[in-house]
Amino acid sequence: MEIQDKFSENDNLKAIYDVEEQKIINANKFIFLSIISFGLYEIWWTYKAWRFFNQKEKLNINPAVRTIFSVFFLISLFNKILRFAKEKGYYNSYSSILLFVGVFVINLSIYLHHSFFLLIAIFGFVFFIPPFMALNFAKRNSTDFIVTKQTSFNGRQIVLIVIGVIFWALILLAFIGTLINN
Numbered sequence: 001m002e003i004q005d006k007f008s009e010n011d012n013l014k015a016i017y018d019v020e021e022q023k024i025i026n027a028n029k030f031i032f033l034s035i036i037s038f039g040l041y042e043i044w045w046t047y048k049a050w051r052f053f054n055q056k057e058k059l060n061i062n063p064a065v066r067t068i069f070s071v072f073f074l075i076s077l078f079n080k081i082l083r084f085a086k087e088k089g090y091y092n093s094y095s096s097i098l099l100f101v102g103v104f105v106i107n108l109s110i111y112l113h114h115s116f117f118l119l120i121a122i123f124g125f126v127f128f129i130p131p132f133m134a135l136n137f138a139k140r141n142s143t144d145f146i147v148t149k150q151t152s153f154n155g156r157q158i159v160l161i162v163i164g165v166i167f168w169a170l171i172l173l174a175f176i177g178t179l180i181n182n
Contacts, residue, residue, distance in 0.1 A: 019055040019145035023154075024136045027129060033157060034125035036164035039107075042128050046070055046077065049135060053080055056144070075100045078131045085134035088141040094130035102127035 025033075033041040050063035050073075066073045078096035106124040139147045153161065 018058070019052065021146045021148060022052065022139050023148050023150045024139055025150045027133060029150075029153070030129070030132055031125055033160065034128070035122055036168070037160050038122060038164070038167070039124050041160065042125055043067060043070075045128065045132065046074070049077055049081065049131075052135075052139075053077075053084075071104070074103065081131045081135045081138070085138040088138040090134055090137050090141075092130070092134065094134070096131075099127045099130060 030041070030045070047063055047067040050061065050066045053059060054061055054063050066077070070077075075096045078094070078099055082090075082094065082096065103124055106121055106127065110121040139145075
C-alpha cells in the first residue's frame with residue numbers, strides 16, 4: 001500500500017511538472033483585453049488553451065497551427081474545454097457549434113462596408129466567455145498542475161494595453177476628424 005501511494009504521489013508530481021504553471025485571469029480582464037486589442041487577445045487565449053491541452057494530454061499537435069486555423073479547430077477546442085470542465089464538476093453547459101457560428105459570423109461582419117459592423121466585430125469576445133469560464137473553473141478545480149490567479153496585468157498585457165490605447169485614440173481622432181469635415 002505504501003509503495004502504491006508513493007507511485008501515485010510521484011505520478012501526480014510528474015503531471016504537475018509536465019504542464020507549465022497556469023495563470024488565470026478573471027472575466028473582466030479577459031473582456032477588457034479583448035476589447036482593447038480589437039479581438040487579438042482571443043487569438044492568444046485560443047493558443048494558450050491549445051498549448052495547455054497539448055501539455056496536459058501529451059497530444060501530438062501544434063498549438064500555433066491549431067490557432068491559426070481556428071476555423072477548423074475551434075469547435076473541437078470548445079468541446080475539449082467543456083469535457084474537461086465537466087470532469088471537474090462544472091454544471092453549466094454551452095453549444096460549441098453555436099459559439100463557433102457566433103465567432104464566425106461576427107468576424108465576417110468586418111467585411112461589410114460600414115464602420116458600425118467593425119464595432120460589432122469587437123464584441124466577438126462574447127462567444128469566448130462560456131469556454132473561458134469553463135476552462136478557468138476546470139483549472140481551479142484540478143490538482144494535476146499549479147494554478148495561479150493573476151491579480152494584476154503582466155508585462156505583455158500592459159504592452160498590449162498601451163498599443164490598444166494608442167490605436168483606440170487614433171480611431172477616435174479619425175472619427176472626430178470625419179465628423180468635423182462633414
